[in-house]
Amino acid sequence: AQTVTQSQPEMSVQEAETVTLSCTYDTSESDYYLFWYKQPPSRQMILVIRQEAYKQQNATENRFSVNFQKAAKSFSLKISDSQLGDAAMYFCAYRSPSTGANSKLTFGKGITLSVRP
Amino acid sequence: GAGVSQSPRYKVAKRGQDVALRCDPISGHVSLFWYQQALGQGPEFLTYFQNEAQLDKSGLPSDRFFAERPEGSVSTLKIQRTQQEDSAVYLCASSLAAPTEAFFGQGTRLTVV
Secondary structure, eight states, X not given: OOEEEOOOSEEEEETTSOEEEOOEEEOSOSSOEEEEEEEOTTOOOEEEEEEETTOOSOOEETTEEEEEETTTTEEEEEEOSXXXXXXXXXXXXXXXXXXXXXXXXXEOOOEEEEEEO | OOSOEEEOSEEEEOTTOOEEEEEEOOTTOOEEEEEEEOTTSOOEEEEEEETTEEXXXXXXXXXTEEEEOXXXXXXXXXXXXXXXXXXXXXXXXXXXXXXXXXXXXXXXXXXXX
């Protein structure tokens, strides 16, 4: 079974600064997908960024980028130019490339990010 | 609809009461997942539907939990004889087909008193 570990329960960043959120995972599969989701107080999970394991290039979405280290099974999220609206819980998640029920997401415990004005 | 809709948003139940949580997926989405999110934790998988077929219910914590999607669209998660440990946020997600991006609803926060 796959596991996702987020060992930092909380982090804080100054507005306009950069912050990195850590995530490690364990799997025996060679191909898979990794995600970072944002969950604001409204509770709705919002996809921030995704990475396909077969792609060597790290994914980037505007101010969000990842550092994907497949051999180390590490998948960190970097948020540049942090904004007050970035404050939320962030979850790292894993998904098998399989179809059907095996495509369920396995989440880490999450990290609470606060942004100081 | 524009997104995944869940109702009610909040539910308070007395211990032993039965509850029903509703999920309206995005129209045309084949796959539907239910997750349970305890306070301060990440969501955990409960069950999966492909159209009306429940293909995986391995995450349901006990036989008090039951889910259905009779016409392949709206899904209901039912919890019988609720216990305090059932208190959590219940999230629903749908996707066009299983490997594609899943869209989440805002969840139902269940509190059992």
